Amino acid sequence: MEKLKADLHMHTSYSDGVLSPSELVTKCHSRNLSVISITDHDSVEAFPEACEQASAFNMEVIPGVELSATTSEREYHILGYFIDCKNQRLLDYLTFFRLERLRRAERIVEKLNNLNIPLKFDAVLEKAKQGAIGRPHIAMALVDEEFISSYQEAFEKYIGNSCPAYEKKFVMSPEQTIQLIASAGGISVLAHPGRSTNSEMLKSIISAGIDGIEVIHPSHPPELTKNYQDIANQYFLISSGGSDYHGGKRNDDMSLGRFCIELTLVDAMKKRLFSHKTENKSQ
Numbered sequence: 001m002e003k004l005k006a007d008l009h010m011h012t013s014y015s016d017g018v019l020s021p022s023e024l025v026t027k028c029h030s031r032n033l034s035v036i037s038i039t040d041h042d043s044v045e046a047f048p049e050a051c052e053q054a055s056a057f058n059m060e061v062i063p064g065v066e067l068s069a070t071t072s073e074r075e076y077h078i079l080g081y082f083i084d085c086k087n088q089r090l091l092d093y094l095t096f097f098r099l100e101r102l103r104r105a106e107r108i109v110e111k112l113n114n115l116n117i118p119l120k121f122d123a124v125l126e127k128a129k130q131g132a133i134g135r136p137h138i139a140m141a142l143v144d145e146e147f148i149s150s151y152q153e154a155f156e157k158y159i160g161n162s163c164p165a166y167e168k169k170f171v172m173s174p175e176q177t178i179q180l181i182a183s184a185g186g187i188s189v190l191a192h193p194g195r196s197t198n199s200e201m202l203k204s205i206i207s208a209g210i211d212g213i214e215v216i217h218p219s220h221p222p223e224l225t226k227n228y229q230d231i232a233n234q235y236f237l238i239s240s241g242g243s244d245y246h247g248g249k250r251n252d253d254m255s256l257g258r259f260c261i262e263l264t265l266v267d268a269m270k271k272r273l274f275s276h277k278t279e280n281k282s283q
């Protein structure tokens, strides 16, 4: 039998993923994953349903979230793991971030309309449903309404960073984001550094107190994976990884079950979490 693995990065329909939490858990089980974390953008709402479905398969679901943070020039994604999904401060922030996302999506649609693309905001809402609304929903609506022919084209022509219909999100600094995760009892991991950082920026995030790096990610070629593994070892950071699976139009089905980590790395995360908790008690 194939060895069981962990995937600590994936999305459901509570953000920009396509599957419901129970559909996603069932799919993960079929891909031989025994530990997963659902890391929706600005939402922990998938957690209860995911746990219920996972118990039928004897799988472990680590509570997770993907937050956005920024320095003056770059946006980073920071994953929070083992957070208390009932922490009121965290929940208040997540509600605020989702509201800001809604306002920003309205501004993007307004910009598209000014560019002579008469996309209706309702068509975007139809894609996002109850989830944290983001640019992927706008891209999907643009394709379905036949304003463009592919999901990628939306980012290349209109809504990608520095494209004409781009709008910034409300985001906190990496320090504030790491602190918010810590205050909800969690540990923080820098998501897909290959997409967002150069080595100087990575060092500044490490100085800001990040606990780990997402070493394994579909966007990392083998030499980059090795580079991040070396950095994690050098700075005594956790190495994490996952598929960043969203489903649907992204053609990322092959990633689920392929971009994953050994269960021993999950144990290392738990040890780090435990040492955080004992540190806090002794302060």
Ligand code: AMP
Binding pocket: 041, 133, 134, 135, 136, 152, 155, 156, 160, 161, 169
């Ligand atoms: P948002 O959080 O609304 O800014 O949307 C960010 C999400 O859009 C990312 O997590 C990616 O999934 C997707 N995305 C951002 N840039 C691109 C791009 N150039 N091509 C495809 N997807 C992208």
Ligand code: MN
Binding pocket: 011, 016, 041, 136, 246
């Ligand atoms: Mn996403």
Ligand code: MN
Binding pocket: 066, 077, 191, 192
């Ligand atoms: Mn991300």
Ligand code: MN
Binding pocket: 009, 010, 011, 039, 066, 244
């Ligand atoms: Mn993600």
